[in-house]
Amino acid sequence: MTVRDVFAGLEQDDPSAIVTVSEIGRILAPAVAAISAILDPRIIILGGSIGMREELVAEIRKALVRCSSHPPHVEASVLGSRATLEGGLGVAVKHIFENRSLYLRAAAGRPAGR
Numbered sequence: 001m002t003v004r005d006v007f008a009g010l011e012q013d014d015p016s017a018i019v020t021v022s023e024i025g026r027i028l029a030p031a032v033a034a035i036s037a038i039l040d041p042r043i044i045i046l047g048g049s050i051g052m053r054e055e056l057v058a059e060i061r062k063a064l065v066r067c068s069s070h071p072p073h074v075e076a077s078v079l080g081s082r083a084t085l086e087g088g089l090g091v092a093v094k095h096i097f098e099n100r101s102l103y104l105r106a107a108a109g110r111p112a113g114r
Contacts (some may be wrong), residue, residue, distance in 0.1 A: 025059025
């Protein structure tokens with residue numbers, strides 16, 4: 001059974017797909033709780049083609065209540081499967097902006113140190 005099969009099965013109320021997503025949520029919840037205990041974020045955002053699925057997020061939230069006295073707020077990323085690409089582009093743009101004089105010198109054909 002592939003990931004696509006599991007989520008297609010959820011749409012058809014397939015019992016094995018429902019159990020699979022529930023079990024994944026149960027397994028991931030302690031890891032999310034541990035990250036929250038160490039880093040104390042205001043929100044944990046799940047991304048990627050699997051993490052953006054609201055069905056999985058709901059199962060993680062349900063399991064978090066059982067394994068944490070102060071469960072973190074968990075949401076699905078609005079970027080979905082593009083999260084890594086867009087995050088990487090954001091880092092690159094920030095780096096260029098913060099070092100724009102270096103890039104302007106290079107574009108003008110001048111060495112960076114002068």
